[in-house]
Amino acid sequence: MERRKALKGLAALAAGLTLLPGCRDKLQIEVRANKKLELNDAQSTWIEAISEAILPKDDVVFTTYESFSKYISKMVTFRNSEEAQVAFINGYNSCTRDISIIYETRTSKIKPQQIISYFERILGDQEPLLNTSPEEMKVQKDILFFCHQVRKMSIEHLTTSREYQEQVLEYKLVPGSYISCTKA
Amino acid sequence: MQNSNKYDAIVIGAGMSGGWSAKELCERGLKTLLVERGRDVKHIKDYPTTNLKPWEFEYRGEISRAEKEANPSIARCYAYREDNKHFFVKDMEHPYIQDEEFDWIRGYQVGGKSLMWARQTQRWSDFDFEGPLRDGFAVDWPIRYKDLAPWYSYVEKFAGISGNKDGLDTLPDGEFLPALDLNCVEKHFQSSLKRNYSDRHLIYGRCAHITEQREIFRQQGRGLCLNRTECERGCPFGGYFNANSTTIPWAAKTGNLTLRPNAILLSIIYSDKENKAIGVRVIDSESKEITEYFAKLIFLNAGALNTLLIMLNSTSERFPNGIGNDNGALGKYVAFHNYRSRINAICEDFGDRKSVGKRPTSGYIPRFRNVYRQETGFLRGYAAGFSAARYSQRTKDGIGQELKEHLFAPSELGPWVVNSHMMGETVPKATNRVYLDPQKTDEWGMPLLHISVKYDDNDERMIRDFQDQFTDMFEKAGFVDIKVSDDHRAPGLDIHEMGGARMGNDPNTSILNRWHQVHSCKNIIVTDGACMTSTSTQNPSLTYMAMAARAANHAVDELEKGAIL
Ligand SMILES: Cc1cc2nc3c(=O)[nH]c(=O)nc-3n(C[C@H](O)[C@H](O)[C@H](O)COP(=O)(O)OP(=O)(O)OC[C@H]3O[C@@H](n4cnc5c(N)ncnc54)[C@H](O)[C@@H]3O)c2cc1C
Numbered sequence: 001m002e003r004r005k006a007l008k009g010l011a012a013l014a015a016g017l018t019l020l021p022g023c024r025d026k027l028q029i030e031v032r033a034n035k036k037l038e039l040n041d042a043q044s045t046w047i048e049a050i051s052e053a054i055l056p057k058d059d060v061v062f063t064t065y066e067s068f069s070k071y072i073s074k075m076v077t078f079r080n081s082e083e084a085q086v087a088f089i090n091g092y093n094s095c096t097r098d099i100s101i102i103y104e105t106r107t108s109k110i111k112p113q114q115i116i117s118y119f120e121r122i123l124g125d126q127e128p129l130l131n132t133s134p135e136e137m138k139v140q141k142d143i144l145f146f147c148h149q150v151r152k153m154s155i156e157h158l159t160t161s162r163e164y165q166e167q168v169l170e171y172k173l174v175p176g177s178y179i180s181c182t183k184a
Numbered sequence: 185m186q187n188s189n190k191y192d193a194i195v196i197g198a199g200m201s202g203g204w205s206a207k208e209l210c211e212r213g214l215k216t217l218l219v220e221r222g223r224d225v226k227h228i229k230d231y232p233t234t235n236l237k238p239w240e241f242e243y244r245g246e247i248s249r250a251e252k253e254a255n256p257s258i259a260r261c262y263a264y265r266e267d268n269k270h271f272f273v274k275d276m277e278h279p280y281i282q283d284e285e286f287d288w289i290r291g292y293q294v295g296g297k298s299l300m301w302a303r304q305t306q307r308w309s310d311f312d313f314e315g316p317l318r319d320g321f322a323v324d325w326p327i328r329y330k331d332l333a334p335w336y337s338y339v340e341k342f343a344g345i346s347g348n349k350d351g352l353d354t355l356p357d358g359e360f361l362p363a364l365d366l367n368c369v370e371k372h373f374q375s376s377l378k379r380n381y382s383d384r385h386l387i388y389g390r391c392a393h394i395t396e397q398r399e400i401f402r403q404q405g406r407g408l409c410l411n412r413t414e415c416e417r418g419c420p421f422g423g424y425f426n427a428n429s430t431t432i433p434w435a436a437k438t439g440n441l442t443l444r445p446n447a448i449l450l451s452i453i454y455s456d457k458e459n460k461a462i463g464v465r466v467i468d469s470e471s472k473e474i475t476e477y478f479a480k481l482i483f484l485n486a487g488a489l490n491t492l493l494i495m496l497n498s499t500s501e502r503f504p505n506g507i508g509n510d511n512g513a514l515g516k517y518v519a520f521h522n523y524r525s526r527i528n529a530i531c532e533d534f535g536d537r538k539s540v541g542k543r544p545t546s547g548y549i550p551r552f553r554n555v556y557r558q559e560t561g562f563l564r565g566y567a568a569g570f571s572a573a574r575y576s577q578r579t580k581d582g583i584g585q586e587l588k589e590h591l592f593a594p595s596e597l598g599p600w601v602v603n604s605h606m607m608g609e610t611v612p613k614a615t616n617r618v619y620l621d622p623q624k625t626d627e628w629g630m631p632l633l634h635i636s637v638k639y640d641d642n643d644e645r646m647i648r649d650f651q652d653q654f655t656d657m658f659e660k661a662g663f664v665d666i667k668v669s670d671d672h673r674a675p676g677l678d679i680h681e682m683g684g685a686r687m688g689n690d691p692n693t694s695i696l697n698r699w700h701q702v703h704s705c706k707n708i709i710v711t712d713g714a715c716m717t718s719t720s721t722q723n724p725s726l727t728y729m730a731m732a733a734r735a736a737n738h739a740v741d742e743l744e745k746g747a748i749l
């Protein structure tokens with residue numbers, strides 16, 4: 001029942017947000033498509049925190065690599081349809097509010113473990129809530145889309161980095177001779 | 185007539201085949217103008233991505249969704265990526281009219297598509313040249329294997345082709361550099377085919393890569409292929425053949441070449457008085473200034489469909505329907521290769537073996553259907569690629585520390601995955617054709633080309649046969665989890681468009697004679713895919729190159745004898 005209430009609230013907020021971009025708090029991203037996401041400091045910090053919780057890179061040294069928030073801000077627009085870009089932003093906005101509501105605190109106070117629990121629940125939750133309105137269903141779908149995307153892009157951000165490619169995937173521009181058959 | 189605009193020969197199109205025409209003509213001492221509609225691309229200097237690492241690409245190798253939506257045809261081409269997209273023509277910038285869906289993949293620059301090609305190079309045999317006569321389609325080829333064999337050798341030695349002498353009558357051997365090895369699963373399949381069939385063979389795909397240094401490659405400034413498999417960006421070592429590293433600089437070294445990039449050939453100028461082509465009309469792609477150039481010989485190498493566009497647009501009192509088009513066959517009998525179907529499976533054996541590193545080609549299964557006799561309910565046959573590989577796998581499950589541990593854990597080798605794709609011959613038909621739009625033109629005033637080309641029942645039957653036969657071959661080899669697919673791709677994506685100005689002995693039914701000369705205008709010579717009477721199954725570029733070298737040398741011989749003028 002509590003979850004339903006929260007979703008209802010989120011659905012109303014999501015509608016308001018689309019209509020009144022001026023009335024958002026600084027963590028909320030204005031919903032618009034086909035423009036590179038311009039993230040303010042608060043949004044970048046929060047998105048970095050989400051990504052870091054999903055895939056901690058604290059002890060991985062990135063020497064040459066752009067931040068996750070920079071990566072995400074270009075890739076979301078670059079690879080997605082207009083509809084998917086909007087779903088991503090809506091999902092982010094609703095997820096941000098949802099987390100705050102659930103843990104009853106500001107996002108800056110949310111601990112990595114809480115983000116993990118939230119993501120585990122969303123990504124593991126296959127059952128749609130019963131008796132939800134189309135608006136509430138949409139909010140759920142957008143959150144799920146955002147969570148999937150941000151997890152996928154966190155993995156990509158790591159696996160396409162120089163460090164990961166060279167050290168883990170053993171990438172070499174000139175790999176040397178081809179050995180057709182050897183012991184595995 | 186201005187003297188500075190006069191040459192002995194003009195070659196139109198500086199790609200795979202045009203590079204050969206220019207090289208041969210220049211070496212024979214002809215002052216040659218090479219007209220290319222695209223920009224100049226200098227070997228190495230103009231390969232901007234050649235040494236970039238995956239993480240240095242802004243979008244990690246991807247093409248944006250917006251760009252794919254704006255250019256749906258090239259977006260479907262496997263080779264079109266962030267690292268080489270600058271070599272592909274954007275659909276939207278150079279429109280054409282698809283009466284039937286047709287993905288026309290083009291490269292407008294010095295080097296043409298030789299920059300991005302997959303470098304597979306097989307000779308034709310007489311089973312291919314005799315096909316139309318035996319099976320009663322198209323017209324008889326006016327040449328046979330013996331006519332082209334010395335020129336295949338000539339081209340192979342200069343370009344550098346690796347392969348094994350396999351001794352197959354369906355796929356003649358050539359002048360090969362050493363081949364790389366098949367891996368253990370590929371060898372297993374090779375012996376399974378040998379055991380179970382008398383007519384099916386897996387060989388190492390012959391390809392245009394230098395695997396052993398030779399003096400001729402040193403003179404060209406080319407080095408060994410180091411197996412980077414980033415060829416489509418342009419190779420900094422010149423490890424694979426393209427016109428930019430090989431034929432065009434060689435032609436330039438003679439001092440006889442004038443390369444004119446950014447020059448779009450609009451039409452060939454025919455003189456009714458002199459009864460021959462006397463020159464060409466060219467528009468500068470940037471300034472739009474029109475210039476006329478004059479020569480005794482004109483070689484068309486603009487890439488099959490563009491050559492047809494130029495010919496159809498070259499009208500005169502003598503040729504109101506396009507130059508050489510006395511019989512109405514120009515633009516008709518276009519054909520291509522049927523690449524629609526694939527098959528893949530798992531090989532559960534050889535779990536203790538793996539291969540290491542990369543190689544720029546894979547296995548090849550020459551055509552075996554309907555070779556010695558008609559044995560199926562469809563005409564002609566298909567060749568197929570074949571490869572086996574094991575991929576490193578890491579689970580990407582979990583969130584947080586668990587996910588991280590998975591991503592950094594040692595990888596596990598997956599099973600051997602095997603796959604094959606068909607390369608089917610399509611039968612040329614008058615209804616598969618291109619023609620000019622009577623009104624619409626591009627921004628340089630060239631009429632837009634209508635492409636009206638599609639599959640037929642013969643192709644559908646061939647697809648089913650490929651799937652049945654390969655399922656059988658895979659089962660006999662013990663492969664499991666066999667899956668066949670038909671991606672229903674439109675024609676064009678095979679990038680082997682051919683025909684439209686076919687060769688033949690009879691001027692009433694063909695456009696070109698056995699020396700690639702237009703029957704009714706002998707100083708125009710066509711040696712790109714437009715000349716093809718039929719398509720067989722082999723990747724065609726090696727044949728275009730051999731044809732270009734043969735025809736150019738013959739034309740110079742004739743010129744020297746005074747026979748062409
Ligand atoms: C991804 C890919 C993979 C391929 N793999 C293989 C393979 O493995 N084996 C194989 O045999 N073939 C392969 N091909 C096909 C091969 O590239 C072509 O067969 C070959 O390039 C054709 O040579 P061409 O000279 O006819 O055309 P091109 O190489 O395309 O050259 C034609 C040139 O003419 C120019 N031109 C066009 N119109 C005009 C005009 N009006 N005025 C002036 N210039 C003009 C073009 O800009 C271009 O530079 C592949 C192609 C691609 C793109």
Ligand code: SF4
Pocket residue numbers: 393408409410411412413414415416418419420421422423424544
């Ligand atoms: S595979 Fe060979 S030809 Fe291709 S880029 Fe690498 S070294 Fe060059």
